[in-house]
Amino acid sequence: DGGITQSPKYLFRKEGQNVTLSCEQNLNHDAMYWYRQDPGQGLRLIYYSQIVNDFQKGDIAEGYSVSREKKESFPLTVTSAQKNPTAFYLCASSAGVLGPQHFGDGTRLSIL
Amino acid sequence: GENVEQHPSTLSVQEGDSAVIKCTYSDSASNYFPWYKQELGKGPQLIIDIRSNVGEKKDQRIAVTLNKTAKHFSLHITETQPEDSAVYFCAASINLQGTALIFGKGTTLSVSS
Numbered sequence: 001d002g003g004i005t006q007s008p009k010y011l012f013r014k015e016g017q018n019v020t021l022s023c024e025q026n027l028n029h030d031a032m033y034w035y036r037q038d039p040g041q042g043l044r045l046i047y048y049s050q051i052v053n054d055f056q057k058g059d060i061a062e063g064y065s066v067s068r069e070k071k072e073s074f075p076l077t078v079t080s081a082q083k084n085p086t087a088f089y090l091c092a093s094s095a096g097v098l099g100p101q102h103f104g105d106g107t108r109l110s111i112l
Numbered sequence: 113g114e115n116v117e118q119h120p121s122t123l124s125v126q127e128g129d130s131a132v133i134k135c136t137y138s139d140s141a142s143n144y145f146p147w148y149k150q151e152l153g154k155g156p157q158l159i160i161d162i163r164s165n166v167g168e169k170k171d172q173r174i175a176v177t178l179n180k181t182a183k184h185f186s187l188h189i190t191e192t193q194p195e196d197s198a199v200y201f202c203a204a205s206i207n208l209q210g211t212a213l214i215f216g217k218g219t220t221l222s223v224s225s
Contacts, residue, residue, distance in 0.1 A: 040121075041218075042217040043215040101213060
């Protein structure tokens, strides 16, 4: 089945550690996105990429980094510079600039 | 900055009643407005969307209306069922370096039987 796979579903990080969240899609979509969701909040855009080897900062990019070396993959690294990393992270993709975005089932990151 | 306001934050209805969720947006250049349904522990699922060249779109029990002059759009669910219970998010397109979506804070809909 075509879709977006995020792994792992739950992730724990120690203070001062970097951690990488995986996002893979087999929909042949050009654009991919990372959002952060906090309780009672909407989705806030961290980074997005509209084509391989190119990506742009969203509203809350500080403390995060991404890469887009392959069309199907858009990993997100939460660095130690992110002071409040505990959240639900969602990855999405779309066929084009204004195509509908399809979401994965998220990764819940917690700090030990 | 640009934002999307969504109301109400919670909505409780009886099975069979209608539910209406409203959103307003600030960027007059927005031209794409999707609605998502999110169940607990899952990612949001697109349920309906509308583009700025139409005023209304319907898909079975779900409809969306758009008023570009007033910069607001609404989701209407008729004949609600318990399985409609979820968190609903509206979103509007914004032009950053490219195009992305800005989301409302969500509405928790509870449908009781």
